[in-house]
Amino acid sequence: METGLRNKRVVITGATAGIGRGIAHCFAREGAQLAICARNEAPLQQVRQECVELGGQTTALLADMTRADDIDRFVAASREALGGIDVLVNCVGGVDQLLPFEALSDDDWQQMWELNVMSAVRMTRAVLPIMKPNGWGRIINIASESGIQPDPFMPHYNAAKAALITFTKSMSKALADDGILVNAVSPAMTxxxxxxxxxxxxxxxxxxxxxxxxxxxxxxxxxxxxxxxxGEPEEVGAAVVFLASEQASFITGTNLRADGGSVASI
The missing domain is CATH 1.10.10 (Arc Repressor Mutant, subunit A)
Structure with a gap:
């Protein structure tokens, strides 16, 4: 299948492990130009080298996605390195530990919101002035089955991922006239x-x-x-590449479940 992604300029957050790494590998195989970020230099450079070897020109930049100033710097540096931004993949996120509701502090809730929701909000805000003039763009948010089918172990994470899915739907409507398609991918355990x-x-x-x-x-x-x-990280990556491709030109506002059939609802 021809994806039309060769030389597309793709920005990926949280790209140095697990799903993010798999996504970066998949775009690199398509010949995309990548800008990736993480907080730690060694794994960041490792993934950059892997992507280069797979065929994707890759820029690696240190950034903490819970810091608004880091986000602005990362987007500006990505634009300078790539000459523009066509695709944004908001992958940074996750949960550190499984805690019951009673054990969660206000700080736990706030940190979860900053990492899983506000990082995507701020990244989207920062790239729109770059994408809109082109009349074409893709924004893909990595959510989770937990945002659809929450379990009792991590309510703060479940709520954050549900918010990210809702944000995705809202932005798909807001940006349709600009030619920017906005979708989510919800993996299960990967x-x-x-x-x-x-x-x-x-x-x-x-x-x-x-x-x-x-x-x-x-x-x-x-x-x-x-x-x-x-799931395997590159199985999720394949779903993301599809949504970024020309083959998905009539898909927006969708939450694609790459979950091995985990979610019970239709």
Whole structure:
């Protein structure tokens, strides 16, 4: 399938691990020009090199997406490096620990909101003056199954991802006349270093194989994934590339569930 993404200028936040890394790899294979960011230099440069080897010219910049001034600097530097911005992927996000509601402080809620919602709000605000004059653009927000089918373990994360999905729908309507399509992708549990480490720890504790420990984890935490395994980062990346492509030119305001069948609703 011809995606039309060769030499498109793609900005990706949170690109150095897990889903973000998989997304960066997928765009690099399409020959896109990338600007990626993270807070830590070593993994950032590692992913930059991987993307270059896959065929994508890549600029790597340090930035903390919870800081408004870092966001402005990152967008300005990306524009200068790439000559413009065609595609924005708001991937930075996540949750550090699973805590019940009673254990969450106001600071926990605020930090979750800043990382998962305000980072996307500020990045979108910053790129619009660059995208709008072109009459073409793509904004893709990485949400989560938790924003649709929340569990009891992390209410602050669930609420933030639900807000991100709603923000996506609102912006799709606001930007339609500018030729900018706005969509979300909601993964289920997806393999990353933390998931792999948890599986390894569980296998060691239970005296089981990694595969057995993975299945135990899925039964306990994500029994609704009908495919019976975690997703792979580049499976999510493929969904993002599709939404950024010319093939998705009549899709906007959609929340594409790359969830292995996890969400029970139609």
């Amino acid at each position: 393999r990353n270093d933390d998931v792999d480490a948890f599986i390894s720890q569980r296998a060691a504790a239970d005296g089981s194989s990694l595969k057995e420990a993975e299945q135990t984890l899925l039964r306990e935490m994500r029994p609704n994934i009908v495919l019976g395994r975690p």
